[in-house]
Amino acid sequence: MTNSKRRRLTAASALLGGVLVLTACSSGSHKAAAGDEDSSQAKADAAAAKKSSEAQITITPKDGSDNASINNSAAVTVSKGTLTDVTMTTQSGTAVAGRLSADQKSWKPTGQLARSTTYKVAATAKDSAGLVAHENASFTTVSPANSFIGNFTPEDGSTVGVGMPVSINFDKAITNKAAVQKGVTVTSTSGQEVACHWFNANRMDCRPETYWKEGSTVTLKLALDGVEGASGVYGVQQKTVTFKIGRNQVSYVDAKTKQMKVTQDGKTVKTIPISAGSPEHTTYEGQMVISEKFKQTRMNGATVGFTDDDGKGEYDIKDVPHAMRLTNSGTFIHGNYWGGPSVFGSVNTSHGCVGLQDVKGAGDANMPAAWFYNNSMIGDVVVVQNTGDKTVSPDNGLNGWNMDWAQWKAGSAA
Numbered sequence: 001m002t003n004s005k006r007r008r009l010t011a012a013s014a015l016l017g018g019v020l021v022l023t024a025c026s027s028g029s030h031k032a033a034a035g036d037e038d039s040s041q042a043k044a045d046a047a048a049a050k051k052s053s054e055a056q057i058t059i060t061p062k063d064g065s066d067n068a069s070i071n072n073s074a075a076v077t078v079s080k081g082t083l084t085d086v087t088m089t090t091q092s093g094t095a096v097a098g099r100l101s102a103d104q105k106s107w108k109p110t111g112q113l114a115r116s117t118t119y120k121v122a123a124t125a126k127d128s129a130g131l132v133a134h135e136n137a138s139f140t141t142v143s144p145a146n147s148f149i150g151n152f153t154p155e156d157g158s159t160v161g162v163g164m165p166v167s168i169n170f171d172k173a174i175t176n177k178a179a180v181q182k183g184v185t186v187t188s189t190s191g192q193e194v195a196c197h198w199f200n201a202n203r204m205d206c207r208p209e210t211y212w213k214e215g216s217t218v219t220l221k222l223a224l225d226g227v228e229g230a231s232g233v234y235g236v237q238q239k240t241v242t243f244k245i246g247r248n249q250v251s252y253v254d255a256k257t258k259q260m261k262v263t264q265d266g267k268t269v270k271t272i273p274i275s276a277g278s279p280e281h282t283t284y285e286g287q288m289v290i291s292e293k294f295k296q297t298r299m300n301g302a303t304v305g306f307t308d309d310d311g312k313g314e315y316d317i318k319d320v321p322h323a324m325r326l327t328n329s330g331t332f333i334h335g336n337y338w339g340g341p342s343v344f345g346s347v348n349t350s351h352g353c354v355g356l357q358d359v360k361g362a363g364d365a366n367m368p369a370a371w372f373y374n375n376s377m378i379g380d381v382v383v384v385q386n387t388g389d390k391t392v393s394p395d396n397g398l399n400g401w402n403m404d405w406a407q408w409k410a411g412s413a414a
Helices: 003-051 177-182 368-374 405-410
Strands: 056-060 075-079 082-090 098-100 106-109 118-126 132-140 150-153 166-170 184-188 194-198 203-208 217-223 228-230 233-235 238-245 249-254 259-264 267-273 286-289 292-300 316-325 332-336 354-357 381-385
Touching: 056 118, 056 132, 075 082, 075 118, 082 098, 082 106, 150 217, 177 184, 177 194, 177 203, 177 228, 184 194, 184 203, 194 405, 267 354, 267 368, 316 368, 332 368, 354 368
Parallel strands: 249 381, 332 354
Antiparallel strands: 056 075, 075 106, 082 118, 098 106, 118 132, 150 166, 166 203, 184 217, 194 203, 217 238, 228 233, 249 259, 259 267, 286 381, 292 316, 316 332
């Protein structure tokens, strides 16, 4: 290699080295700048944190929820602070009333929410330093199509006869019967065992083995909120109902003797002549529970299948007095003013009902029908005997007493 070539190579190496050094120095200068920026950002974050509230607001149901409960699910709570303002509105802007706890740590609506409604919640809180925090959420409650309710009898606070079962009719078919039944409890101060029986996918009745103890108190608890009764269909009820059992009154109708003995606590207090169903239209036999009372009501044969050739009812009485329902299919025990006094206690003439002597207008309290009406209550038992007809179906009215205890318990989903 010549001296001139050696000098050019050395110069090139020096230049390359300079470039490499320069590149290395450039890299080092960038790291130093980034470090300065990180330090500045950390200081800024720390300063911002000092200005942020420590109050932590929680809104339930969480933002974006659907199928939310209409009962107790909506709430706002705060930790490390106190709530200063909570507003809850429907999508249309209607305000929802609520109550703030005494310690200002929680807020809840005061009433039940509406189904199939979107609600917006805005909450403000402050911490001990007075720094303010905000939180917002929206959720949609369960729709009628995706929820079920149970319509129950008897009513809360009522006094009923010893034969009154708890009867619940659900507005949707229940496929998950075990879960729903688990959410229903019926207890009595008498200590009697209570069992529930499913007649079908919509109806469940609950009763003890024998009639309720007179003077006892029965409590029905519905804990169905959020319970999935069928696929995608949830309960919305959270309710406690109590009712009292009155005196023990059971009346015995004998279609053969055409007399009714009214007993209280096992003792006969009155015997009343009756007229039951005719041989062509016999009255059901069995234990029947009074489910409704009407001082006067209309009865038309067409509603229960008794029609003339023209399709009109064989009878249409617009003012049947002192009527009390015994079955869903139309069996009543009621006053009769159109039959002569000699009919009662002598001949069975009705289309299947049990008739007692009465007057038009239901205005004479001395009539046998008026006495029985005034001394009867929802839940009293009327036992009909010797008609020659079949025993009434247990699900035809509130008449589950016509099923023995083993069969009754076999219909439980528990």
